[in-house]
Amino acid sequence: MTNIKYEPVIGLEVHVQLKTKTKAFCGCANEFGSKENTNICPVCLGLPGSLPVLNAQVLVGAARVALALDCTIRHFIKFDRKNYFYPDLPKNFQISQFDMPLSENGHLDIKVDGISPKRIRIKRVHLEEDAGKLMHPEGSISSLVDFNRAGTPLLEIVTEPDIYSPEEAYAYLSDLKLMLQYLDISDCDMEKGSLRCDANISIRPAGETKLGTKAELKNMNSFKAVKAALEYEIKRQAQSLDAGERIVQETRLWDEKKEVTLPMRSKEEAHDYRYFPEPDLPPFTFTDADIEGMRNSLPELPQQRLRRFVENFGLGEKDAAVLIADKELADFFEACVEIYNEPKKISNWISGPVLFNMNSRNSSFGALRLTPGHLTDLICLVEDGTVSNLVGKDILAQMLAAGSAPKDIVREKNLAQVSGADELNEIIEEVIAANKKSVDDYACGKENALMFLVGQVMKRSGGKANPKVARSLLAERLKRT
Amino acid sequence: MAISKDEVKYIANLARLGLTEPEVEHFREQLGDILGYVDKLKKVDVSGMSPMAHVLDIKNIYRPDNISPSIAPEKILKYAPQHEGSFFKVPKVIE
Ligand SMILES: [Zn+2]
Numbered sequence: 001m002t003n004i005k006y007e008p009v010i011g012l013e014v015h016v017q018l019k020t021k022t023k024a025f026c027g028c029a030n031e032f033g034s035k036e037n038t039n040i041c042p043v044c045l046g047l048p049g050s051l052p053v054l055n056a057q058v059l060v061g062a063a064r065v066a067l068a069l070d071c072t073i074r075h076f077i078k079f080d081r082k083n084y085f086y087p088d089l090p091k092n093f094q095i096s097q098f099d100m101p102l103s104e105n106g107h108l109d110i111k112v113d114g115i116s117p118k119r120i121r122i123k124r125v126h127l128e129e130d131a132g133k134l135m136h137p138e139g140s141i142s143s144l145v146d147f148n149r150a151g152t153p154l155l156e157i158v159t160e161p162d163i164y165s166p167e168e169a170y171a172y173l174s175d176l177k178l179m180l181q182y183l184d185i186s187d188c189d190m191e192k193g194s195l196r197c198d199a200n201i202s203i204r205p206a207g208e209t210k211l212g213t214k215a216e217l218k219n220m221n222s223f224k225a226v227k228a229a230l231e232y233e234i235k236r237q238a239q240s241l242d243a244g245e246r247i248v249q250e251t252r253l254w255d256e257k258k259e260v261t262l263p264m265r266s267k268e269e270a271h272d273y274r275y276f277p278e279p280d281l282p283p284f285t286f287t288d289a290d291i292e293g294m295r296n297s298l299p300e301l302p303q304q305r306l307r308r309f310v311e312n313f314g315l316g317e318k319d320a321a322v323l324i325a326d327k328e329l330a331d332f333f334e335a336c337v338e339i340y341n342e343p344k345k346i347s348n349w350i351s352g353p354v355l356f357n358m359n360s361r362n363s364s365f366g367a368l369r370l371t372p373g374h375l376t377d378l379i380c381l382v383e384d385g386t387v388s389n390l391v392g393k394d395i396l397a398q399m400l401a402a403g404s405a406p407k408d409i410v411r412e413k414n415l416a417q418v419s420g421a422d423e424l425n426e427i428i429e430e431v432i433a434a435n436k437k438s439v440d441d442y443a444c445g446k447e448n449a450l451m452f453l454v455g456q457v458m459k460r461s462g463g464k465a466n467p468k469v470a471r472s473l474l475a476e477r478l479k480r481t
Numbered sequence: 482m483a484i485s486k487d488e489v490k491y492i493a494n495l496a497r498l499g500l501t502e503p504e505v506e507h508f509r510e511q512l513g514d515i516l517g518y519v520d521k522l523k524k525v526d527v528s529g530m531s532p533m534a535h536v537l538d539i540k541n542i543y544r545p546d547n548i549s550p551s552i553a554p555e556k557i558l559k560y561a562p563q564h565e566g567s568f569f570k571v572p573k574v575i576e
């Protein structure tokens with residue numbers, strides 16, 4: 001065993017389906033989950049004599065992504081045929097883009113682990129069409145094909161090999177997905193396959209500038225799987241090199257259950273796609289004015305929103321990052337601020353108790369059924385002392401379970417905080433009677449005993465006592481003992 | 482330009498064509514003739530001309546993103562060599 005330190009070099013290729021109403025080149029519905037082979041027509045099946053016509057929304061959507069990634073849009077683009085045989089590809093070629101793609105040379109500024117900024121260069125963003133879907137029933141000698149997905153508009157986003165760790169890969173994917181969600185052009189649901197990621201990875205001795213031989217990793221079904229597959233692959237390649245072996249350039253599939261990458265079983269023929277211009281589609285052109293128009297119509301992107309939250313609302317960078325990381329959550333935050341102009345308090349409630357409930361219920365924000373009015377009402381109840389902070393959190397949990405208004409819960413369950421001296425003194429007398437030792441301790445100068453007694457008052461009141469008032473009443477009462 | 486038998490076999494394989502030995506020789510000659518013609522074209526002076534992306538002088542032909550009716554699966558499936566329910570059925574392919 002040697003002690004060479006290796007550094008990984010990673011490039012990612014993301015495919016993202018655009019959520020247009022129809023497919024890229026025909027009027028079939030672009031829809032996930034339809035009954036098999038119901039969204040098909042002569043064009044997407046590649047029947048003789050059929051002709052593709054580009055969906056205008058597809059080009060616009062793709063160009064918006066390219067612009068958001070700061071890519072240079074070509075003024076003249078064309079489509080090409082990528083030729084290969086596979087049963088999920090009805091035409092035996094995929095309409096894609098080869099030498100005149102939509103756009104090139106962009107970048108995405110990411111935050112690794114939510115903090116460290118890093119720029120990942122984007123090599124190109126181009127348009128193509130998705131293939132159909134193959135199923136392999138267990139034990140059968142046949143495979144089944146559903147062509148509903150064939151012809152779905154697909155965007156390929158390729159990075160330069162700028163990613164140096166699995167953590168950076170994870171951050172890039174999260175930030176890219178967030179940006180795509182802000183652009184509202186894709187569901188970005190890896191489980192449904194609307195976002196997919198392949199990775200190229202090689203390793204080299206630290207300090208070396210020449211790239212090593214790379215492996216292409218496929219079949220990762222989540223961002224976590226991408227990270228795990230990269231981690232595994234770094235170890236595997238390092239062990240090979242340490243053992244004096246050579247890395248073979250190959251495609252490897254991530255096995256989620258075994259947590260290993262394995263070479264593809266089918267013998268990969270050398271790729272020879274024989275690209276040539278798609279004769280059935282004309283070229284497309286953009287003028288400078290077209291491009292500027294599209295650039296100006298881009299929505300606010302995640303990093304811009306983060307800056308605005310920091311500058312306009314006085315939020316800390318970290319708090320703002322938590323909010324913008326979920327578009328729904330950030331929208332909700334802004335709706336709350338409109339009702340109740342206390343951004344910091346609202347932010348604390350959202351990134352604290354609301355997120356806690358989301359995580360513990362393993363639910364999306366949308367599924368919580370929380371309205372801006374209800375949350376701001378609750379915050380007001382806490383702020384004006386009607387309920388304690390602790391009881392407020394309890395009320396939130398009940399609001400989410402029942403979808404009800406905080407004021408109703410306070411009234412129904414009689415949760416209003418007790419600040420009245422009469423009621424509190426009654427409880428204080430009970431506590432003093434029941435905790436003689438602590439009372440004596442306090443008399444002997446043990447300050448801690450007071451906190452214990454306040455705690456007992458809180459307990460006896462069912463958490464409803466106003467702790468501040470309870471503390472001062474108790475201190476006063478003890479002076480008289 | 483001459484083309485080798487192996488190149489013909491390679492191309493036939495890419496196109497999923499099974500050729501007999503006489504056919505390989507037959508197409509070797511034909512493809513050689515085609516490439517010879519391309520060699521002739523290559524000698525034409527095209528300096529100052531931009532490459533053509535399409536044979537017709539058209540561009541920017543779009544359609545609006547509106548759904549048009551798809552075809553009923555049974556109308557298509559009956560032409561498929563095999564199908565199962567509404568799926569096309571093919572010999573098993575393994576990743
Ligand atoms: Zn179609």
